Amino acid sequence: MEHLLEVKNLKTQFGIDGTTVKAVDGVSYYVDEGEVVAFVGESGSGKSVTQYSGLQLIPSPPGKIAGGEIIYEGENLLDFGPRSEKMREIRGGKIGVIFQEPMTSLNPVMTVGNQISEAIMQHLNLKKREAKNRAIELLKTVGIPDAEHRVDYYPHQFSGGMRQRIMIAMTLSCDPKLLIADEATTALDVTTQAQILELMKDVVKRTHTSLVMVTHNLGIVARYADRVYVMYAGEIVESGPTKEIFNNPKHPYTLGLLKAVPRLDSSKDSKLVPIDGMMPDLSNKQDQCAFQPRCNHYTDHCLSSPSPQLKPVDEGQKHLYACYENINKNLFEEKLKKKSSIQEQEEESLYKTELTEEKDTILEVKNLKIYFPVKKGLMKRKIGDVKAVDDVSFKIKKGETLGLVGESGCGKTTVARSILRLYETIDGEISFKGQDIANMSKKDLRFLRKNMSMIFQDPYSSLDPRKTVESIVGEPLKNHKLVKTQKEYQKRISELLSLVGLDPTVKDRVPHEFSGGQRQRIGIARALASDPSIIVCDEAISALDVSIQAQIINLMKELQAKLGLTFLFIAHDLAAVRHISDRIAVMYLGKIVEIGDWRTLYENPQHPYTKALLNAVPIPDPLVEEERDRIIIEGEVPSLLSRPKGCPFSNRCPLASAECLDVEPALKSIETNHEVACIKV
Amino acid sequence: MTSFIIQRLLQTIVVLFLVTIMVFTVMHMVPGNPILVLLGPSATKEQIALYTAQFGLDKPVLVQYFSWVSNVLQGDFGESIIFRQDIGELIATRLPITVFVGGLAYIISVVTGMTAGVIAAVKRGGFIDSLITITANLGMATPIFWLGILGIYLFSLQLGWLPVQGFTWLTVDLSKGIKQLIMPVLLLSTVPLAMITRQTRSAMLEVIQQDYIRTGRSKGLKEKVIIIKHALRNALIPVITLLGIQLGNLVGGSVLVEQVFNIPGMGTLLVQSMLQKDFLIVQSCVLIIATVVALCNLAVDIAYGFIDPRIRYK
Numbered sequence: 001m002e003h004l005l006e007v008k009n010l011k012t013q014f015g016i017d018g019t020t021v022k023a024v025d026g027v028s029y030y031v032d033e034g035e036v037v038a039f040v041g042e043s044g045s046g047k048s049v050t051q052y053s054g055l056q057l058i059p060s061p062p063g064k065i066a067g068g069e070i071i072y073e074g075e076n077l078l079d080f081g082p083r084s085e086k087m088r089e090i091r092g093g094k095i096g097v098i099f100q101e102p103m104t105s106l107n108p109v110m111t112v113g114n115q116i117s118e119a120i121m122q123h124l125n126l127k128k129r130e131a132k133n134r135a136i137e138l139l140k141t142v143g144i145p146d147a148e149h150r151v152d153y154y155p156h157q158f159s160g161g162m163r164q165r166i167m168i169a170m171t172l173s174c175d176p177k178l179l180i181a182d183e184a185t186t187a188l189d190v191t192t193q194a195q196i197l198e199l200m201k202d203v204v205k206r207t208h209t210s211l212v213m214v215t216h217n218l219g220i221v222a223r224y225a226d227r228v229y230v231m232y233a234g235e236i237v238e239s240g241p242t243k244e245i246f247n248n249p250k251h252p253y254t255l256g257l258l259k260a261v262p263r264l265d266s267s268k269d270s271k272l273v274p275i276d277g278m279m280p281d282l283s284n285k286q287d288q289c290a291f292q293p294r295c296n297h298y299t300d301h302c303l304s305s306p307s308p309q310l311k312p313v314d315e316g317q318k319h320l321y322a323c324y325e326n327i328n329k330n331l332f333e334e335k336l337k338k339k340s341s342i343q344e345q346e347e348e349s350l351y352k353t354e355l356t357e358e359k360d361t362i363l364e365v366k367n368l369k370i371y372f373p374v375k376k377g378l379m380k381r382k383i384g385d386v387k388a389v390d391d392v393s394f395k396i397k398k399g400e401t402l403g404l405v406g407e408s409g410c411g412k413t414t415v416a417r418s419i420l421r422l423y424e425t426i427d428g429e430i431s432f433k434g435q436d437i438a439n440m441s442k443k444d445l446r447f448l449r450k451n452m453s454m455i456f457q458d459p460y461s462s463l464d465p466r467k468t469v470e471s472i473v474g475e476p477l478k479n480h481k482l483v484k485t486q487k488e489y490q491k492r493i494s495e496l497l498s499l500v501g502l503d504p505t506v507k508d509r510v511p512h513e514f515s516g517g518q519r520q521r522i523g524i525a526r527a528l529a530s531d532p533s534i535i536v537c538d539e540a541i542s543a544l545d546v547s548i549q550a551q552i553i554n555l556m557k558e559l560q561a562k563l564g565l566t567f568l569f570i571a572h573d574l575a576a577v578r579h580i581s582d583r584i585a586v587m588y589l590g591k592i593v594e595i596g597d598w599r600t601l602y603e604n605p606q607h608p609y610t611k612a613l614l615n616a617v618p619i620p621d622p623l624v625e626e627e628r629d630r631i632i633i634e635g636e637v638p639s640l641l642s643r644p645k646g647c648p649f650s651n652r653c654p655l656a657s658a659e660c661l662d663v664e665p666a667l668k669s670i671e672t673n674h675e676v677a678c679i680k681v
Numbered sequence: 682m683t684s685f686i687i688q689r690l691l692q693t694i695v696v697l698f699l700v701t702i703m704v705f706t707v708m709h710m711v712p713g714n715p716i717l718v719l720l721g722p723s724a725t726k727e728q729i730a731l732y733t734a735q736f737g738l739d740k741p742v743l744v745q746y747f748s749w750v751s752n753v754l755q756g757d758f759g760e761s762i763i764f765r766q767d768i769g770e771l772i773a774t775r776l777p778i779t780v781f782v783g784g785l786a787y788i789i790s791v792v793t794g795m796t797a798g799v800i801a802a803v804k805r806g807g808f809i810d811s812l813i814t815i816t817a818n819l820g821m822a823t824p825i826f827w828l829g830i831l832g833i834y835l836f837s838l839q840l841g842w843l844p845v846q847g848f849t850w851l852t853v854d855l856s857k858g859i860k861q862l863i864m865p866v867l868l869l870s871t872v873p874l875a876m877i878t879r880q881t882r883s884a885m886l887e888v889i890q891q892d893y894i895r896t897g898r899s900k901g902l903k904e905k906v907i908i909i910k911h912a913l914r915n916a917l918i919p920v921i922t923l924l925g926i927q928l929g930n931l932v933g934g935s936v937l938v939e940q941v942f943n944i945p946g947m948g949t950l951l952v953q954s955m956l957q958k959d960f961l962i963v964q965s966c967v968l969i970i971a972t973v974v975a976l977c978n979l980a981v982d983i984a985y986g987f988i989d990p991r992i993r994y995k
Contacts, residue, residue: 055899057895057899083904087901088901088903089901091898092899092900093901096899104891104892105892105896107911108915108991109988109990110910110911118902118906119900119901122901154990156990167896
């Protein structure tokens, strides 16, 4: 059978600083009509570059396609130049791309209608009026309410989820045969992500379009893809039908990835197994297995042989893998056990998350309210409040981790900031070790700053690029006068760096010499420097790749056990939060809607929002996914300015009744350690 | 947007009011007296006293200030001490010349500068880019008066192609007028042209790397459409800021160029009056120039709103 798209031995290279980076190195794949194909891999694996190469959208220079064939409908697209008539016909007309960042992928100074009609006029030869009508139709199809009016809106007048819908409408505008979704839902909230993915699935099914999904999220792959290509260091290392790949992974990298992802449904609170090391530098790639340095199963043969080629698992099977060894799940786990058996025994006790003894409360927040005034007009008159945090109360005990989850705009970061007293005035009580800090004077706050620290989301922008590791980590030591002599200072820095798993000799280097995971370790070392009793982690792992994420989660757990740290862990990734937290609070529109210990909350969620959130998270196992009920909640998180009157969730809740629109429910206890704010419970 | 415009208008009025105070104070603080300049060294005390009283210069400074401001508000700029002529009329003959020469230079620098900037950005790293960038850098680094003297020496004195100086309205004598205009206009546009080129180039380079440009390409749009419709409009935002600043600089440039080429515009009037301490003229000229610049900057701010809907809908 002829494939819709077939790529043979594609090589894409970037010339950077005189070296050649082999971003895509001999990749071959195909896409059939009506098929959903997923490309998975971590950042830098070449999965996006592969897709852009096919459309000749690689920025050139420095990029260039060094070889290969891209056959679409019997023609090799590489025979045509990137700006040729033919290529422009294919782009948008035959193959559409949905990009990752809905916030930046639309032109901010053009109405969305014009941006959609532009493509229609280009490919379908329609008049302006007809194109606009078609644009309105498309906007309706992708679920934009009031499309007749909104067609004349500008991108900034839409939310992220809405923009991604517009992006989809734009790609669909000329009836393409193939859609490429490049991390299309990565930047979106969990419930929006589920909506967009369902929308894409429906569209693809209805129009019999093929879909290529590029993603790092194995859950999405398990839920939606028919076939999978796993990429590592610019090569495909494993490919096959989704179920085959998840049930019987053969390549050590695929096996490693599956072990490193925190799962919502893992039976016990197991330790995540990170893949040690990091992706090799692709600028001086040798003809050798690229995964070997991070592999637990390599033999001498791997070291002396050229890069392994894809071969079928069994004769005639569609499941291919590129490895000299014959590994499977059991062998992989045995080796892992052997490798860490000694460590494991020592650490086992660390991962028992049940709190057996009553511990002291270290931090208590009572009726916290953070309102920001809204001003309008010439005189900047106050016309109302944005209630970012509205009457939030919770306690954190010494040595425990409280997870704070919710979608963007729910107020979780505002809570964190007010605990650190980053706002001038705070309404409510925050007591830390029995001291009221909500009204503490600036002078007394120094004590607080020493005892509380923060780990930030983005390891790239939260470290001063001009400072050495030593001065970054050492700053709190100097600031709080925690060391007396230079010798003591140096000793403490070496200590801190070893604690987070970095070699102390790196202290003279600057942040850009480190990878994302290593930078986050530096950030953690800085947070630990003043020996704080509580650390606020604001999305501390969400910018990291899966294998690195596991390293950092494990590190944080180890540190907690060793140093008796207390964490307030803020995140939107429910699986990761579940993995690290003892108790979890779910926030929605500035309020806590449900709070409980992790087991109760995940196994017996009561609030409809919590249920919807958990349901929206795909689990990286196609068999489990097949059996799950899918309830996709409608709508998006409303703006804080247009908060529904009664229960904040009432306008999206499937259970909502007239009463819910009136009465604002308070948190009530339904069992030990489990409170819910819903009148239906 | 409307409230934004009103707000900016109010700000403009405050600025102009401050300008009147500043220029008045400065003119009254510098040593020298227009009456002495007018009457010459042989004037008697009585003559001086008579003229001083006639022009109201014997009144207290505050009274002088308020009577000037209230007259200006009524459209009466007063009478020049040296020229013995109504200042309003004087300016009415001078201002159009400066606006014409300056405006021409401005249009040339905006159009050429933006075109060159876009071309350089699109051809980044190539020969044309290098050529444009080097020329722009040279234009910024070369002192204008030196360039002017060089131009006069070469084109007027050696080659005899262009007149040395003067100004003729194009309606009076087209070919003579154009010949007289070429050098002043080119000189005046050199610096703004160079700066606009550089700014456009860097703004375009940044915009071209944005995600929505990639989106445009992925839609199969023509490269021309992507550059002009998508990239340029976004790149205009920082360029327009510069256009506002350049307008102010152009005023300074006009003074210099009008002096060099002996063009009877606001610049020559200003310099002449300043040397002769004819402060009513200086005050009026500065005020008018300030008004023009302030209004142009207001226009720039409004232009932002037209280009960027994010500002319009705030």
